[in-house]
Structures are given as structure tokens and as C-alpha cells.
Amino acid sequence: xxxxxxxxxxxxxxxxxxxxxxxxxxxxxxxxxxxxxxxxxxxxxxxxxxxxxxxxxxxxxxxxxxxxxxxxxxxxxxxxxxxxxxxxxxxxxxxxxxxxxxxxxxxxxxxxxxxxxxxxxxxxxxxxxxxxxxxxxxxxxxxxxxxxxxxxxxxxxxxxxxxxxxxxxxxxxxxxxxxxxxxxxxxxxxxxxxxxxxxxxxxxxxxxxxxxxxxxxxxxxxxxxxxxxxxxxxxxxxxxxxxxxxxxxxxxxxxxxxxxxxxxxxxxxxxxxxxxxxxxxxxxxxxxxxxxxxxxxxxxxxxxxxxxxxxxxxxxxxxxxxxxxxxxxxxxxxxxxxxxxxxxxxxxxxxxxxxxxxxxxxxxxxxxxxxxxxxxxxxxxxxxxxxxxxxxxxxxxxxxxxxxxxxxxxxxxxxxx
Amino acid sequence: xxxxxxxxxxxxxxxxxxxxxxxxxxxxxxxxxxxxxxxxxxxxxxxxxxxxxxxxxxxxxxxxxxxxxxxxxxxxxxxxxxxxxxxxxxxxxxxxxxxxxxxxxxxxxxxxxxxxxxxxxxxxxxxxxxxxxxxxxxxxxxxxxxxxxxxxxxxxxxxxxxxxxxxxxxxxxxxxxxxxxxxxxxxxxxxxxxxxxxxxxxxxxxxxxxxxxxxxxxxxxxxxxxxxxxxxxxxxxxxxxxxxxxxxxxxxxxxxxxxxxxxxxxxxx
Numbered sequence: 001x002x003x004x005x006x007x008x009x010x011x012x013x014x015x016x017x018x019x020x021x022x023x024x025x026x027x028x029x030x031x032x033x034x035x036x037x038x039x040x041x042x043x044x045x046x047x048x049x050x051x052x053x054x055x056x057x058x059x060x061x062x063x064x065x066x067x068x069x070x071x072x073x074x075x076x077x078x079x080x081x082x083x084x085x086x087x088x089x090x091x092x093x094x095x096x097x098x099x100x101x102x103x104x105x106x107x108x109x110x111x112x113x114x115x116x117x118x119x120x121x122x123x124x125x126x127x128x129x130x131x132x133x134x135x136x137x138x139x140x141x142x143x144x145x146x147x148x149x150x151x152x153x154x155x156x157x158x159x160x161x162x163x164x165x166x167x168x169x170x171x172x173x174x175x176x177x178x179x180x181x182x183x184x185x186x187x188x189x190x191x192x193x194x195x196x197x198x199x200x201x202x203x204x205x206x207x208x209x210x211x212x213x214x215x216x217x218x219x220x221x222x223x224x225x226x227x228x229x230x231x232x233x234x235x236x237x238x239x240x241x242x243x244x245x246x247x248x249x250x251x252x253x254x255x256x257x258x259x260x261x262x263x264x265x266x267x268x269x270x271x272x273x274x275x276x277x278x279x280x281x282x283x284x285x286x287x288x289x290x291x292x293x294x295x296x297x298x299x300x301x302x303x304x305x306x307x308x309x310x311x312x313x314x315x316x317x318x319x320x321x322x323x324x325x326x327x328x329x330x331x332x333x334x335x336x337x338x339x340x341x342x343x344x345x346x347x348x349x350x351x352x353x354x355x356x357x358x359x360x361x362x363x364x365x366x367x368x369x370x371x372x373x374x375x376x377x378x379x380x381x382x383x384x385x386x387x388x389x390x391x392x393x394x395x396x397x398x399x400x401x402x403x404x405x406x407x408x409x410x411x412x413x414x415x416x417x
Numbered sequence: 418x419x420x421x422x423x424x425x426x427x428x429x430x431x432x433x434x435x436x437x438x439x440x441x442x443x444x445x446x447x448x449x450x451x452x453x454x455x456x457x458x459x460x461x462x463x464x465x466x467x468x469x470x471x472x473x474x475x476x477x478x479x480x481x482x483x484x485x486x487x488x489x490x491x492x493x494x495x496x497x498x499x500x501x502x503x504x505x506x507x508x509x510x511x512x513x514x515x516x517x518x519x520x521x522x523x524x525x526x527x528x529x530x531x532x533x534x535x536x537x538x539x540x541x542x543x544x545x546x547x548x549x550x551x552x553x554x555x556x557x558x559x560x561x562x563x564x565x566x567x568x569x570x571x572x573x574x575x576x577x578x579x580x581x582x583x584x585x586x587x588x589x590x591x592x593x594x595x596x597x598x599x600x601x602x603x604x605x606x607x608x609x610x611x612x613x614x615x616x617x618x619x620x621x622x623x624x625x626x627x628x629x630x631x632x633x634x635x636x637x638x639x640x641x642x643x644x645x646x647x648x649x650x651x652x653x654x655x656x657x658x659x660x661x662x663x664x665x666x667x668x669x670x671x672x673x674x675x676x677x678x679x680x681x682x683x684x685x686x
Contacts, residue, residue, distance in 0.1 A: 177591045269652045
């Protein structure tokens with residue numbers, strides 16, 4: 001049995017190509033049926049995310065990568081060969097390795113991102129519901145998902161924030177430890193500040209939103225965050241109460257000045273963490289010089305995200321090693337289930353017995369004529385072949401439906417192989 | 418087994434712990450593994466055995482001269498570390514404690530045992546006063562380490578480019594509160610040690626003899642009083658508390674070694 005993976009990803013195809021090839025969730029079942037029929041697959045699974053569209057399959061014989069590529073083109077109404085430069089196809093060992101690396105998020109655009117594991121899991125579930133998952137892909141699913149979990153838990157590949165909004169939260173935790181009962185002040189109600197604020201609030205922080213001319217917007221956001229809104233004029237008073245300030249007004253000039261912040265920190269002993277994600281900036285840069293004040297602008301957050309990403313890439317080497325050892329173990333196990341070597345062993349064993357017995361008989365019978373010689377040869381061969389025919393046929397049948405570990409195991413035991 | 422053999426075993430365990438924690442730091446892995454914690458526990462057990470053996474061998478409480486001083490200080494530091502570990506599990510503290518314990522035990526191994534004989538060593542005040550002081554030093558060392566960690570971490574956060582400590586150290590808040598708690602514990606022991614020291618003095622005549630040790634102990638005590646009062650009254654902490662915690666401990670170290678050094682200077686007499 002040979003596994004194939006055919007598809008496009010962020011590595012090989014631009015977004016518009018990936019978009020055009022995406023499979024909506026509700027149509028995957030039907031697409032799986034077509035893929036199996038058109039590409040001659042016994043089992044199939046389709047993984048469709050915004051960064052990759054891949055068909056995983058197993059054919060009864062051979063590795064019909066081209067046929068799968070034709071299916072992808074045909075399904076999306078493209079001419080044969082149209083996807084040529086974008087599509088990659090891997091089979092056998094390489095396909096197994098690819099499947100493991102994708103699940104472990106080692107092939108992701110952002111290494112270690114957590115979504116892919118869930119997406120892979122879901123793709124297998126859809127395939128299972130569509131009855132297009134057999135023993136081979138089923139085994140691939142179990143082993144690749146458990147390898148992915150191992151890589152995540154044993155390395156730091158999934159740790160350290162790599163997006164701007166999550167870096168802001170990570171920094172807040174570095175400064176304040178627990179976020180419980182910390183006050184977050186949102187100056188302006190931008191999309192990005194909302195995202196960071198949501199993370200902070202889910203960590204136990206309370207939010208206050210300052211609104212200017214569009215006070216309804218501030219009230220709306222405050223309600224969504226379970227906090228309260230205040231007019232912009234309250235800035236000074238709110239600054240003194242806040243632990244984290246996220247500023248994202250659209251103002252063309254700075255709105256938080258050094259004197260304001262100096263006055264705010266003088267009134268208290270805790271640190272103050274200012275996050276300025278407005279462009280142009282909202283907070284005067286020399287606020288940074290104040291003691292107990294931490295000011296990060298958008299570029300700073302990006303720099304931290306980049307540094308974290310470099311950390312993840314360093315960790316990726318250990319994760320790769322874990323995945324590789326799991327791939328080896330899987331291939332080893334797969335090989336032990338293979339019917340072909342079992343059939344060869346069986347035949348070889350029978351032939352060896354036949355020859356040995358023939359030799360002994362010959363010694364007792366003395367010289368034989370050529371006719372007699374060929375007669376006993378034919379007779380013994382026939383016995384062996386007839387005895388081996390039903391198990392051989394059955395094993396080949398089993399192989400067609402993927403692997404059957406228990407059958408292979410049983411036959412080996414019965415024949416002492 | 419002799420106290421020296423136990424001490425060499427201790428050195429071995431602390432070496433394993435120190436090496437392991439440093440390698441983990443370089444690889445940015447979880448700092449304390451089963452290995453390091455086991456090494457600390459086994460080392461501490463060996464160390465305790467070594468000290469009690471030394472007590473028997475010396476015939477008096479083993480806190481005379483550089484050898485005993487370094488050894489006992491390492492023991493107290495590891496004790497404070499283990500107590501903190503049970504309470505708060507701050508892995509990064511291992512970065513300070515394992516190397517410090519290793520170096521102190523190494524110093525003890527390399528320096529000769531003091532053969533001094535003096536009737537004052539028979540005094541009951543010796544074990545009481547020194548044990549209190551050493552446990553206090555251990556706790557104050559934890560406060561010192563948390564202060565250093567606070568300053569480094571704060572610097573990295575202010576520079577806005579994460580380096581090693583960003584990934585290893587606990588949050589500023591945690592460094593601050595844990596440092597504060599350690600000072601509280603250390604202060605109690607330091608106060609008791611000073612009181613028993615004064616009582617010991619009194620039992621020999623004068624309550625205050627004006628030695629550098631007395632002056633520096635008082636200075637350290639004052640610094641910690643200021644810190645604790647400020648923290649209680651106004652939630653005062655952070656950078657200034659970290660700096661004071663470091664300064665206090667430096668004076669404490671001077672206090673500790675001033676006696677041993679003075680004694681060595683007097684030719685071990």
C-alpha cells in the first residue's frame with residue numbers, strides 16, 4: 001500500500017490559487033467520493049485550510065499522484081496541467097513524513113501555531129463520516145496526531161507569543177504576573193486594541209474605555225468587554241488607576257504626554273505598562289524615560305514577536321527530531337504489516353520444506369528416471385501451491401483494503417514465520 | 418564515613434545540579450528537572466550528614482573558620498531554596514542557588530578545617546546564634562537573587578528586546594513579592610541572631626564590643642527595617658526594593674565573613 005499527498009500550500013502557491021482550490025466544509029464529503037472514483041483511491045482525506053489544500057490518499061496499487069492532481073484541477077474547473085507549478089505530490093515515506101510535519105505545525109506559515117492540529121483532526125473526522133477512511137489513513141491519523149501532541153508538549157515550539165496582540169498580553173504578564181483585577185485602560189476603540197483587551201479581560205483584568213467624539217463606540221466596546229466607558233476628559237484620572245494602557249486613537253498628534261504619565265505614576269507604586277498601537281503614535285516617546293513605566297509601540301511589539309518567532313524556530317529543530325523518530329517508528333510498524341514480505345516468507349518456507357523432504361525421499365528411493373524425477377517434483381509443487389493458494393488469495397484481498405495487523409500477525413504465528 | 422567524604426559527595430551532587438540548570442538555561446528549557454531537584458535533595462542530605470559528622474569530629478558546633486563558614490552557608494542557602502521551592506516553585510532561582518552552593522562547597526573542600534580550641538566554642542550560644550543567623554542569610558540570599566532577577570528582567574523589558582531572561586525569569590511582580598516575603602523571613606531570623614549575639618556578648622561581659630561585625634549587622638538590620646516599613650506602609654516595592662535587598666545582602670555577606678576573616682587573620686586563633 002502506498003500513501004500519497006497531493007496539494008498546494010503557502011510554500012508553493014499564492015493566496016488566490018489556494019483560495020480557488022479551497023473545499024468548503026459541507027462539500028468535502030462529496031468531493032471525497034469523487035476523488036476516490038476519479039483517482040482510483042481506496043481511502044481519501046481532504047485537508048482544506050487557508051494556508052493549504054491537500055488530498056491524502058491510498059491507492060490499491062501504485063501511487064496515482066497525477067490522477068489526484070487531475071482530480072483537483074477537474075473539480076475546480078481547471079484545465080489539466082493548469083496547476084503544474086503550484087502542486088506538489090509526495091508518496092510513500094515522504095508522504096508519511098509530510099503528514100506528520102503538517103500536523104505538528106512544522107510546515108505552517110507560523111511555526112508552532114495551534115490551529116492546524118484541530119484542522120487536521122477535523123479533516124480526518126469528515127473523511128471518517130464520509131466512509132473514506134480505512135485502516136491506512138486511520139493509522140496515519142492516530143500516529144501523526146499523537147506525534148504532533150508530543151512535539152508540542154516536549155518542546156517550546158508552541159510557546160511565546162508571535163502576534164502583536166498576543167505579545168502585548170505576554171508582556172503584561174511579564175510585568176504584572178497575574179492579570180486578575182488589573183485595570184486596563186483603552187484609549188480609543190480600535191480593532192487591534194479590542195483584541196488585546198479581550199485577552200487581558202479573559203485573564204481577569206477589568207477594562208475601561210475612553211471615548212471622544214464617538215462615545216457610543218466606546219460604550220459599545222466597554223459593554224462587549226464587560227467594563228465601563230468614560231469620556232476622554234477623564235484621561236488623567238484614569239491613567240492614575242490603570243495598570244495597562246492600550247492607546248489606538250486616530251489622532252494626528254500625541255494624546256498622552258510625559259507630564260500626564262509622570263503625574264500618574266507619582267500617585268502610585270505599581271508599574272505602568274503603556275501599549276501604543278496607533279500610527280501615528282499616541283504616546284510621547286520620551287515617556288519611556290520615566291521610572292516604573294514600560295512603553296511599547298507597534299514596532300516594539302513586532303520586534304518582540306520576531307524574537308519569539310526566532311525562539312520557536314530554534315525549538316523547531318527539536319520538534320523535527322521528535323517527529324522524525326515518530327515517522328521512523330510508524331514506517332517500521334507499517335512495514336511489519338505489509339503483506340508482500342509475508343507472502344514471500346510463506347512461499348520460501350514451503351519451498352524449503354518441499355526441497356528438504358524431496359532430498360530425503362530421493363536418498364531412500366535410489367536413482368530415478370528423468371520422468372519419475374519430474375513427476376514427484378510436480379506432485380510436491382502442486383501440494384504446496386494448492387495448500388498455499390487460499391491463504392495467499394485471502395492475504396492479497398486483505399492488502400487491498402489496507403493493512404490488517406491481526407491477520408498478518410496470525411498468519412506469521414500459524415506458520416512459525 | 419568522614420565529614421570530608423560526605424562533603425565531596427555533596428559537591429558532586431551540587432555540580433550535577435549546577436551543570437544541569439545551566440544547560441537547561443542555554444537550551445531555554447524548563448530550568449528545574451527531576452534531575453536537578455533530586456540532585457538538590459540528595460546533595461542537601463549528604464551535606465547535612467557531613468555537617469553532623471563534622472560536629473562529632475570537632476567536638477563543638479562546626480562553625481569555626483572559613484571551611485565551616487562556607488559549608489554552612491551553602492547548606493543554609495539550599496535550605497532556603499528548597500523551602501521557597503515548596504512554597505512558590507520559582508525555577509529561575511535555581512540559576513542562582515545551584516552555582517552558589519557549588520562554589521561555596523568547593524571553597525569548603527579546598528580550605529583546611531580549623532583546629533581551633535577555645536572554651537567559648539563550648540557555649541550553647543554558638544549553635545543557637547549561628548543557626549539562626551545562617552537560616553536568615555539563606556532567606557536573604559533568596560531576596561538578593563530575586564532582586565537581581567528583577568533588575569535584569571526590568572532592564573530587558575525596558576530595552577524592548579527580549580533576551581535570555583525574558584524567557585527564563587518569572588514576572589516582575591513575582592520577583593518583587595517573593596523578594597519581599599524572603600526579606601520578611603530573613604529579617605525575623607536576622608533579628609533573633611542579633612539578639613542572641615548580644616546576649617552572648619553580655620554573658621562574656623560587654624553587650625557591645627564595637628567589632629565591624631556588630632556594626633555591619635546593625636546596618637543590614639536597619640536597611641531591612643526601612644524596606645519592610647516602607648513596603649507595609651505604602652506598598653513600596655519594585656526597583657528600589659530590589660536595590661535595597663541587594664545592598665542589604667552584600668552587607669550581610671560582609672558581616673558573615675568578617676568574623677571568619679578576622680579569625681583567619683589572627684592565625685586561626
